[in-house]
Every structure is written in structure tokens, then in C-alpha cells.
Amino acid sequence: MTQGKPDPIRPTDDEARVLARSLLDNARFAALGVLDPDTGAPMVTRIALARGPDGAPLTLISDLSAHTRALRADPRASLLVGEPGPRGDPLTHPRLTLQGRVAFVDRAGPDHGGLRRTYLDQNPKAQLYIDFADFTLVRLDIAEAHLNGGFGKAYRLTAADLS
Amino acid sequence: MTQGKPDPIRPTDDEARVLARSLLDNARFAALGVLDPDTGAPMVTRIALARGPDGAPLTLISDLSAHTRALRADPRASLLVGEPGPRGDPLTHPRLTLQGRVAFVDRAGPDHGGLRRTYLDQNPKAQLYIDFADFTLVRLDIAEAHLNGGFGKAYRLTAADLS
Numbered sequence: 018m019t020q021g022k023p024d025p026i027r028p029t030d031d032e033a034r035v036l037a038r039s040l041l042d043n044a045r046f047a048a049l050g051v052l053d054p055d056t057g058a059p060m061v062t063r064i065a066l067a068r069g070p071d072g073a074p075l076t077l078i079s080d081l082s083a084h085t086r087a088l089r090a091d092p093r094a095s096l097l098v099g100e101p102g103p104r105g106d107p108l109t110h111p112r113l114t115l116q117g118r119v120a121f122v123d124r125a126g127p128d129h130g131g132l133r134r135t136y137l138d139q140n141p142k143a144q145l146y147i148d149f150a151d152f153t154l155v156r157l158d159i160a161e162a163h164l165n166g167g168f169g170k171a172y173r174l175t176a177a178d179l180s
Numbered sequence: 181m182t183q184g185k186p187d188p189i190r191p192t193d194d195e196a197r198v199l200a201r202s203l204l205d206n207a208r209f210a211a212l213g214v215l216d217p218d219t220g221a222p223m224v225t226r227i228a229l230a231r232g233p234d235g236a237p238l239t240l241i242s243d244l245s246a247h248t249r250a251l252r253a254d255p256r257a258s259l260l261v262g263e264p265g266p267r268g269d270p271l272t273h274p275r276l277t278l279q280g281r282v283a284f285v286d287r288a289g290p291d292h293g294g295l296r297r298t299y300l301d302q303n304p305k306a307q308l309y310i311d312f313a314d315f316t317l318v319r320l321d322i323a324e325a326h327l328n329g330g331f332g333k334a335y336r337l338t339a340a341d342l343s
Contacts, residue, residue, distance in 0.1 A: 025244040046270035048211030048260045050222035053279070059213035059222050061260040063275045063328070081188040081334075083326065097211045097224040100263065106305040107209035112226045116216070142269040146331075163246065165226070168309075171244075 044098035051087035067139035072180040074157040092118040122154040196335040207261035217253035230302035235343040237320040277326040285317040
């Protein structure tokens with residue numbers, strides 16, 4: 018029975034946009050959701066994160082990882098950012114879910130050099146492996162986003178709200 | 181070209197089992213991956229976590245959340261636990277991916293009282309809302325698990341390895 022339930026989604030306002038951008042700007046890593054290519058079931062793994070020059074999330078993944086095989090089969094992906102601290106109810110901490118599609122950045126393409134520098138500026142330790150043949154830069158093109166600012170504070174956002 | 185690549189999965193040993201159990205035992209929250217019921221795309225959200233008396237992950241979700249609607253449509257789910265600290269390369273931190281199916285715990289069923297107490301022992305702040313009509317305890321039945329202990333340390337585990 019849903020009758021009488023309030024709509025849990027609030028109208029998006031500037032406070033929600035600022036919080037969502039801040040969660041994304043401050044995320045050094047994310048949980049990545051992909052579809053298991055063998056079963057279609059969801060699979061969640063960890064990735065490191067940067068923001069590209071246009072604001073799109075950028076990551077660096079290895080061909081040895083299950084998520085890379087999954088994304089080559091189906092580019093639909095979701096990211097979760099916003100980490101609870103060690104204390105308190107983790108559900109009171111704000112977090113942001115992104116949904117969209119990834120695009121593999123062609124190492125020989127015109128964008129690669131700039132994105133590589135952007136990624137390394139934000140993840141200097143990746144210098145150790147970013148040029149390995151197994152590693153590929155990947156961009157997430159955001160289709161929609163869901164901000165949960167804590168109990169009763171849910172918002173639906175667009176890519177434009179986050180850029 | 182995969183020729184010449186080493187198999188990235190190591191044989192599961194006791195060190196891997198101990199690390200995986202420790203990641204699960206110490207997790208107060210997890211990233212939950214589900215299938216968006218409208219599109220079949222992956223969606224990752226945050227949940228609070230406990231371990232049930234049999235070791236199975238246990239969470240408490242609200243009917244107002246998108247993940248609850250998704251899980252009622254398709255119970256396949258994935259969890260990611262193991263949080264990087266604020267410094268260093270987040271990919272060197274160990275993490276555990278679980279895949280399986282959720283089972284909703286019937287509030288009128290014989291297991292509910294015990295699972296409710298177990299959940300509250302580990303998440304005392306949930307006392308504020310665990311008895312709200314919108315909230316449901318959910319158990320994850322693990323089909324398989326993937327431990328990433330840092331670069332080059334990948335293992336495939338069974339539910340028995342984690343119990």
C-alpha cells in the first residue's frame with residue numbers, strides 16, 4: 018500500500034546541487050556498479066576517481082579486473098561517492114549515486130594526453146602504472162544522479178546539476 | 181590479446197579467508213549494487229550492515245528507497261565492503277565484493293525477533309526507525325565473493341570461505 022506515503026524526492030535546489038558537487042569533487046574513490054557479463058547480475062567493485070576537465074568522472078581500470086571485462090560487454094555503470102566517517106549512523110551521511118555509461122579513452126586519440134595529465138594531477142600515485150598496457154582511462158557520461166543527503170533528503174539530479 | 185597474461189586469480193588460502201572475514205566483520209556499511217527495475221542498468225547505493233547469527237550479511241532498508249523497489253523486482257545484489265583510509269592510493273586497500281540474492285525477512289516470521297536483536301546489537305542507532313512500517317530487514321545469501329587484497333592479490337571465495 019503506497020496510499021498516503023509522501024513523495025520521497027524533494028525538488029532540486031542550489032543547496033542540493035552544491036552538496037552533490039562537493040561529494041563528487043572530494044571523492045578520491047568510488048564504488049562502481051556494473052553488470053556481470055556472464056549472468057547479468059550486479060557487481061560492485063572499487064575504483065579510484067578523478068574529475069575530468071568537463072567535470073565528468075574519470076577513472077583508470079585494468080584489463081585484469083572483472084569490472085573492465087564487464088564494461089567492455091555493457092558500458093552501463095553506476096558510481097557511489099560520499100564516505101561515512103567511522104562513527105554515527107552511516108545512513109545519516111550524504112552520498113551520491115550516479116548512473117550513466119562509460120567511454121573508454123583511446124590511448125592514441127586526441128583527448129588522451131590531457132585526460133592523462135588531469136588524472137595524474139588528482140591521483141599522483143597512479144604514475145606507477147598509468148602507462149602499463151593493461152590500464153585504460155575511462156570517462157563516465159552521467160545520465161542521472163540521486164543525492165541522498167540523509168533521512169528524508171532525497172533528490173534527483175541531472176548531469177547539468179553536477180557540472 | 182590475452183596470450184602471455186598471468187591468471188590474475190590466486191589460489192584461496194587461509195590468509196585470504198581471514199582477510200575477507202575481517203573486512204566483512206568490520207564493515208558498518210556497504211555499497212549495494214542492484215538492477216534498476218526500469219532499465220536493467222546497475223545502481224549503487226549505501227546501506228548499513230550487520231552480520232546475522234549464521235554470518236550472512238544483514239541490512240535494514242526502507243520502502244521509500246529506490247534499492248528496495250529494485251530488490252523486490254529482482255533479488256540479485258552485490259555488496260562492496262572494505263574502506264580505504266583518507267591517504268594513499270585507494271586501490272592498495274583491500275576490499276571484498278559479494279554477489280548473491282537477498283531475502284526479505286518476514287516481520288511476522290519466526291526469524292524476525294532474533295535477527296532484529298542481532299541487527300540492533302550491531303547498529304544501536306537503528307532503534308530509532310527499525311520498527312517503522314516502511315523498514316524491512318533483508319539478508320544476503322552469498323553465492324560468491326571476490327577479494328582484492330591490493331594490486332596482484334585477487335581471490336575468488338565461496339560463502340563457506342566467509343562463514
